[in-house]
Every structure is written in C-alpha cells, then in structure tokens.
Amino acid sequence: xxxxxxxxxxxxxxxxxxxxxxxxxxxxxxxxxxxxxxxxxxxxxxxxxxxxxxxxxxxxxxxxxxxxxxxxxxxxxxxxxxxxxxxxxxxxxxxxxxxxxxxxxxxxxxxxxxxxxxxxxxxxxxxxxxxxxxxxxxxxxxxxxxxxxxxxxxxxxxxxxxxxxxxxxxxxxxxxxxxxxxxxxxxxxxxxxxxxxxxxxxxxxxxxxxxxxxxxxxxxxxxxxxxxxxxxxxxxxxxxxxxxxxxxxxxxxxxxxxxxxxxxxxxxxxxxxxxxxxxxxxxxxxxxxxxxxxx
Amino acid sequence: xxxxxxxxxxxxxxxxxxxxxxxxxxxxxxxxxxxxxxxxxxxxxxxxxxxxxxxxxxxxxxxxxxxxxxxxxxxxxxxxxxxxxxxxxxxxxxxxxxxxxxxxxxxxxxxxxxxxxxxxxxxxxxxxxxxxxxxxxxxxxxxxxxxxxxxxxxxxxxxxxxxxxxxxxxxx
Numbered sequence: 001x002x003x004x005x006x007x008x009x010x011x012x013x014x015x016x017x018x019x020x021x022x023x024x025x026x027x028x029x030x031x032x033x034x035x036x037x038x039x040x041x042x043x044x045x046x047x048x049x050x051x052x053x054x055x056x057x058x059x060x061x062x063x064x065x066x067x068x069x070x071x072x073x074x075x076x077x078x079x080x081x082x083x084x085x086x087x088x089x090x091x092x093x094x095x096x097x098x099x100x101x102x103x104x105x106x107x108x109x110x111x112x113x114x115x116x117x118x119x120x121x122x123x124x125x126x127x128x129x130x131x132x133x134x135x136x137x138x139x140x141x142x143x144x145x146x147x148x149x150x151x152x153x154x155x156x157x158x159x160x161x162x163x164x165x166x167x168x169x170x171x172x173x174x175x176x177x178x179x180x181x182x183x184x185x186x187x188x189x190x191x192x193x194x195x196x197x198x199x200x201x202x203x204x205x206x207x208x209x210x211x212x213x214x215x216x217x218x219x220x221x222x223x224x225x226x227x228x229x230x231x232x233x234x235x236x237x238x239x240x241x242x243x244x245x246x247x248x249x250x251x252x253x254x255x256x257x258x259x260x261x262x263x264x265x266x267x268x269x270x271x272x273x274x275x276x277x278x279x280x281x282x283x284x285x286x287x288x289x290x291x292x293x294x295x
Numbered sequence: 296x297x298x299x300x301x302x303x304x305x306x307x308x309x310x311x312x313x314x315x316x317x318x319x320x321x322x323x324x325x326x327x328x329x330x331x332x333x334x335x336x337x338x339x340x341x342x343x344x345x346x347x348x349x350x351x352x353x354x355x356x357x358x359x360x361x362x363x364x365x366x367x368x369x370x371x372x373x374x375x376x377x378x379x380x381x382x383x384x385x386x387x388x389x390x391x392x393x394x395x396x397x398x399x400x401x402x403x404x405x406x407x408x409x410x411x412x413x414x415x416x417x418x419x420x421x422x423x424x425x426x427x428x429x430x431x432x433x434x435x436x437x438x439x440x441x442x443x444x445x446x447x448x449x450x451x452x453x454x455x456x457x458x459x460x461x462x463x464x465x466x467x
Contacts (some may be wrong), residue, residue, distance in 0.1 A: 007453065010429050012457040014466040022408035022430045028330035030320035030337045034309040037341045041308075044342055155373045206446065212445055239447035246439060246446070252357065276434045 096134060097122040098165070101215075102154070113137035114154055118214055120147040135171075142171040143180075151210060162210070201227060201234035208243065221247055238268050245280070248292070254284045259292035297357065301348045308345055315361055322362060325430050326423075328411030336372060340365045353399075355440055362441045366427075370419045394462040413463035417456055423453035423462070 004085060010019060015264070102117025110132050112121075123134050123145050136143040138159035148166010152159060161168075161180070169177040204227035211220035224244040228237055245260035247274065261281045265274065299307035316337060323336045343364050344351075351360050414422050427438040429447060438453075441444045 011454055012461050014461055015410075015429075015457060015464070018406045018410040018460075018464060019429055021403045022325065022328065023432070024403060025324065025328070025407055027321045027324055028333060030316055031338045032316065032320075032334050032341075034312040037312055037338060037345070037390050038305060038308060040338055041345050044346060044442065048346075063325050069466050148358045155419075156374055157365065158374065208450060209445055212443075230384070236447065239445065239450070242436070242446070243439075243445045250440075275436055279434075280436055 017074070095123055097124065102171075107137070107215070111135040111137070114152060115139075116154050116156070119152045119154070120149070120214070121145060121152065123147050144169050144171050144177065151214070153213065199226075201231035201236050204230070205236040205240065208240065212243070212247075217247055217251055221251075232267075238264065238271065240268070242273070245277075249284065255287045255290045258284050258287060258291035259289035262289055297348065297351065300345065307427065312341055312356070315358060318358065319361055321363055323365055323369060326365065326426050327372060328414070329408065332372060336365070336368050339368050343368070350361055359437075359441050362427075363443060366423050366442065370423065373415060373419065373422070408458070409464060413460050417459055421456035421459065424449050425456035428453045429457075442448050 010016060018255065035071065038055070096112075097114075098119065098121050100114070100117055100119040102115050102119065104119065105113040105115070107113060109183060112134065121134070124147075133144045133146045136145060138154060139157045141159060143150075143152070143161065146167040146169075148168065149164045150166075151166055153161075153164045161188075163180050167179070169179045171177055204223055208220050208223040208227065211217075211223055221244060224240045224247070227234070227240045228244065232238055241264045243259055245257045245264065248254070248257035248260060258281065261277050262283075264271070264277055271277070296307050296310060300311050319340060320333050320337050323333050323340070324330055327333070327336070340361065344361055351357065414425070417425070422443060424438065425434045426446075427441055428435070431438075433441060435446050435449060438444075438449045442449060444452075
C-alpha cells in the first residue's frame with residue numbers, strides 16, 4: 001500500500017509524523033523455525049491431552065458421586081424429594097437459556113463461570129420463581145443478572161457485556177452493586193397495546209453488529225437487508241450495503257454480493273471507498289447481479 | 296496444502312509456516328512496536344493456528360485468518376505482564392550512538408517510542424483498528440475482514456483511536 005493511501009486513512013494530520021515513524025521501523029524478522037513450532041505444537045498437544053484426562057477423571061468422579069447420591073439419598077429420607085444436584089440442574093435449565101462458543105462452568109444452581117468466547121445468557125422468570133439472581137463469574141469481575149438477556153464476550157482477561165433487556169449489575173469486591181444500563185432495544189419489543197414497534201436504523205445497525213460478532217451470518221444478512229430497505233437514506237445505510245456485500249461474498253453468494261456492490265456504487269458514486277468497492281467487484285467471479293432484490 | 300496440514304502432515308505445516316512467517320513477523324512487530332517480542336508471538340500464533348486449523352472454514356484467505364489470531368495474541372501480550380517487561384526490554388536495548396546518528400533518526404525513534412507507549416494506553420479494540428487501518432495500511436474492506444468487524448465499526452474505532460492518541464501525545 002502506498003503512503004498516500006495510508007494518509008487517506010489518517011483523519012488527524014497531527015499524528016502523521018508518529019505514524020510515519022511506526023511505518024518506517026526496520027522489520028527484524030523472526031528466528032523461529034518450523035521445527036520449533038512443531039515441537040511447541042507437540043508440547044501443547046501433550047498438555048491438552050493431560051488436561052483432558054484430568055477433566056475426564058474429574059467428570060467420572062462427579063458422575064460416580066451423583067449416582068451414589070441418587071441411589072443412596074432416597075434411602076436416607078423418602079420425604080426429601082429429589083437430590084440437591086437434581087434441583088440445581090433443573091433450576092438452571094428451567095430459568096437460564098444459554099448459548100455459548102465456550103464451555104460454561106456451572107458452579108451451582110444460580111452461579112456460572114464463563115471463560116473465553118461469546119455467550120448469550122437469558123434469565124427467564126417463571127411464575128412463582130423467587131427473584132434469585134444468576135451470578136456470572138467473568139475474568140476479574142462478577143456480574144449479577146436479575147432477569148433479561150445479556151451478551152458477554154470474553155477475550156483473554158477482558159470481558160465486554162451488552163445488556164439487551166432486563167436488570168443486571170456488576171458486583172464489586174466489597175459487595176457493592178453497580179447497575180448496568182440496557183444498551184440495546186430489542187427488535188421484537190412491543191408497545192403497550194401490543195403492536196410491533198418499528199426498529200430504528202440505529203437499532204438495526206446495532207443488531208447487525210451483534211449478529212456479526214456472534215457469527216450468525218444469515219440473521220445478520222436479514223437484518224442488514226431490513227436496514228437498507230427500511231432506511232435507504234440513513235447514515236448507516238452505506239456501510240450496511242458494504243457489510244451485506246462482504247457477508248454475501250464470504251458465504252459464496254457472489255451474484256448477490258455483486259448486486260450489493262453495484263447498488264453501493266449507484267447510490268454513493270462519490271464515496272471515498274469507490275476504488276475499494278470496484279476492486280472487490282473485480283475479485284468476484286464473473287456473474288451477473290441476481291438474487292438480491294433490494295427495494 | 297491446508298487439508299494436509301489439518302491432518303498433521305509435518306511437511307505441509309512446514310510449508311505453510313515458511314509461506315507466512317515473514318509477513319506475520321512484520322505484522323506482529325507493527326502491532327507491538329517491539330522486535331524482541333516477535334519471536335515468541337510468531338511461535339504462539341502458529342501453534343494456535345495449527346491446533347485450530349479445523350476451524351478455518353476457508354471463506355477468507357489463510358493470511359487474513361492468521362492476522363486475526365495474531366491480533367488476539369498481540370492483545371494478550373499488551374494485556375499481560377510482558378507489557379511491563381517490554382519497558383525493561385526497551386531500556387536494555389542498545390540505543391544508537393547519538394554522535395553518529397542523524398538527528399532525523401533520533402527524532403523518528405522518539406516518535407516511534409511515544410506512539411507505541413500511547414497505543415498501550417488505548418482500549419484493545421481501538422488499538423487493533425488503528426494498527427490495521429493506519430499502520431498496517433489496510434483498506435476498510437481488508438481491515439473489516441481481518442478483524443472480523445463491520446466496516447462501520449472499523450471506521451468508528453479508527454477515528455476514536457486517533458482522537459485518543461492525539462490527546463495522549465498532546466498534539467492537535
């Protein structure tokens with residue numbers, strides 16, 4: 001990439017000399033060899049195998065304990081009902097809906113620890129439920145979800161959350177609660193008389209961002225289409241068309257991607273990214289625009 | 296080649312490593328500004344890549360996928376204790392002899408140091424967008440694909456990073 005292209009990306013000329021210094025740094029290269037990578041890979045595999053074995057033994061031990069409890073507990077007391085482990089599992093299953101790209105660690109009926117990944121957690125209150133909150137342990141922080149739906153993204157030691165609906169709070173080390181504001185208006189919310197409230201362009205753009213982050217591509221495509229069709233003159237429409245084109249191209253729908261790129265060029269002929277869009281178009285397989293009928 | 300590497304074929308893995316190592320090392324140096332950190336990070340990126348090749352769906356270039364892994368590894372580096380050690384490394388690196396170094400080189404080095412110190416104070420997401428778009432020189436489309444983000448988000452984060460950098464560097 002040429003310097004002038006770099007400069008085009010830089011909106012603050014005050015930074016130019018700093019950026020120029022970063023670009024001019026002499027690249028030292030690497031002394032790492034394929035052999036050292038393969039040795040590291042073997043080490044990592046061995047460690048992973050050892051951890052799996054440890055986990056497996058732990059699971060077997062827990063399973064054995066559960067079997068013992070299920071078999072022995074009724075003998076201790078016929079009137080106590082199901083075992084504690086059953087109750088814990090059942091309460092979590094009934095009240096909490098969770099989808100996750102990682103492996104949640106369920107600690108008890110109302111406590112779960114989340115590691116690396118993207119996690120969607122929804123706490124649905126059933127009639128007669130006590131208002132016991134769900135405690136969510138994140139790296140270095142604790143979140144309390146009273147009700148509603150939250151998206152949590154954990155990367156390394158960082159956790160970012162977005163509360164879509166409901167009530168949640170951070171719990172400080174002193175037990176102090178800091179309530180979290182709802183950041184996102186649900187697309188499917190209804191007003192007081194039960195009619196569907198139209199989602200704003202901003203709401204649709206945020207929803208598309210969330211779906212893209214969660215790698216829910218088909219839903220992201222639908223949402224971007226809605227945004228483009230409902231709000232063709234909104235400030236978000238241009239980038240939505242580009243995101244839609246990129247997604248379609250990434251899912252091998254090149255004819256539709258072509259439509260989206262062509263639509264962008266037609267609607268925003270003087271855009272600063274025209275050259276990039278034309279380059280993307282040139283990379284698509286030879287095909288006519290078809291399949292994407294945007295209003 | 297990727298299929299063979301997925302099946303743990305050492306020759307295929309070696310070839311993939313040789314094809315991508317230099318570009319990746321350069322990217323990691325531009326992400327961290329620290330040549331001394333590059334070897335460890337290159338090693339970690341390739342180990343992670345080879346362990347997770349099954350997750351590479353092939354809907355992007357392998358280089359783009361590796362860039363995303365490199366971004367994650369660099370984020371851990373910035374967030375870990377190594378950020379503290381980085382200052383020590385910098386201090387122990389031999390400074391050029393001022394008497395034989397042109398003024399411009401010293402100035403450039405100072406700008407480089409200040410920029411990366413300021414980058415270290417940015418939230419990771421803003422830093423990553425800025426590095427990809429401004430230092431790495433990717434187009435909006437390329438940065439969007441490399442970071443797995445919508446174009447609008449890349450654009451917004453880059454602008455926000457620039458504002459914060461201007462404040463941190465006390466310019467503008």
